[in-house]
Amino acid sequence: DGGITQSPKYLFRKEGQNVTLSCEQNLNHDAMYWYRQDPGQGLRLIYYSQIVNDFQKGDIAEGYSVSREKKESFPLTVTSAQKNPTAFYLCASLGYGYTFGSGTRLTVV
Amino acid sequence: KNEVEQSPQNLTAQEGEFITINCSYSVGISALHWLQQHPGGGIVSLFMLSSGKKKHGRLIATINIQEKHSSLHITASHPRDSAVYICAVTPVLGTSYGKLTFGQGTILTVHP
Numbered sequence: 001d002g003g004i005t006q007s008p009k010y011l012f013r014k015e016g017q018n019v020t021l022s023c024e025q026n027l028n029h030d031a032m033y034w035y036r037q038d039p040g041q042g043l044r045l046i047y048y049s050q051i052v053n054d055f056q057k058g059d060i061a062e063g064y065s066v067s068r069e070k071k072e073s074f075p076l077t078v079t080s081a082q083k084n085p086t087a088f089y090l091c092a093s094l095g096y097g098y099t100f101g102s103g104t105r106l107t108v109v
Numbered sequence: 110k111n112e113v114e115q116s117p118q119n120l121t122a123q124e125g126e127f128i129t130i131n132c133s134y135s136v137g138i139s140a141l142h143w144l145q146q147h148p149g150g151g152i153v154s155l156f157m158l159s160s161g162k163k164k165h166g167r168l169i170a171t172i173n174i175q176e177k178h179s180s181l182h183i184t185a186s187h188p189r190d191s192a193v194y195i196c197a198v199t200p201v202l203g204t205s206y207g208k209l210t211f212g213q214g215t216i217l218t219v220h221p
Contacts, residue, residue: 033207033208035211040213041213042111042113042210042211042214043195043197043209043211044211045208045209048207048208050207058208088150090150090152092152092209094207097154097157098154098209099154100144100151100153100154102149102151103149103152
């Protein structure tokens with residue numbers, strides 16, 4: 001079945017360390033997105049990519065980086081510059097409609 | 110003020126009740142989406158609307174473009190409907206390609 005795979009589901013990191021969240025899709029979608037969700041807030045856009053080798057900053061890109069070397073993959077790196085990285089991260093892709101991954105819950109201690 | 114506002118923020122119902130969740134938006138849109146998020150966090154797309162009404166099983170979604178308002182209805186609610194329901198809009202084509210703007214979500218709890 002086609003879909004989006006995010007891994008891992010739960011991730012713990014020490015403060016000051018970079019961490020990369022994986023997002024893989026087998027839907028042949030061109031556009032992919034990373035969103036962040038905090039308790040009591042709507043999802044906010046971090047980065048998006050319309051095609052391979054191209055990506056754009058979203059509303060809250062500071063402290064994050066992405067790459068899009070393959071159509072299927074859009075990994076997100078949370079750098080040590082991100083002041084408050086503990087959150088729930090969702091990856092999505094756009095074809096006829098949106099497909100979402102199951103998310104990664106990142107906790108920085 | 111948020112571009113997408115949902116009401117209520119929390120909703121508790123008894124099994125079998127008819128439920129309505131409302132969504133108002135203030136920007137020009139090409140589509141409105143209703144999403145469901147279960148406790149594990151994963152999100153499922155329920156509806157994508159640009160006009161009128163859509164129905165899937167016990168779920169009905171309507172949109173009034175002139176009033177910039179949408180409603181999600183659940184008939185004969187069941188405890189398995191307990192989840193967070195999120196309204197999101199796709200801005201008018203040509204701006205911020207495909208980017209969704211989300212409401213804060215409505216937490217629905219249905220008791221047996």
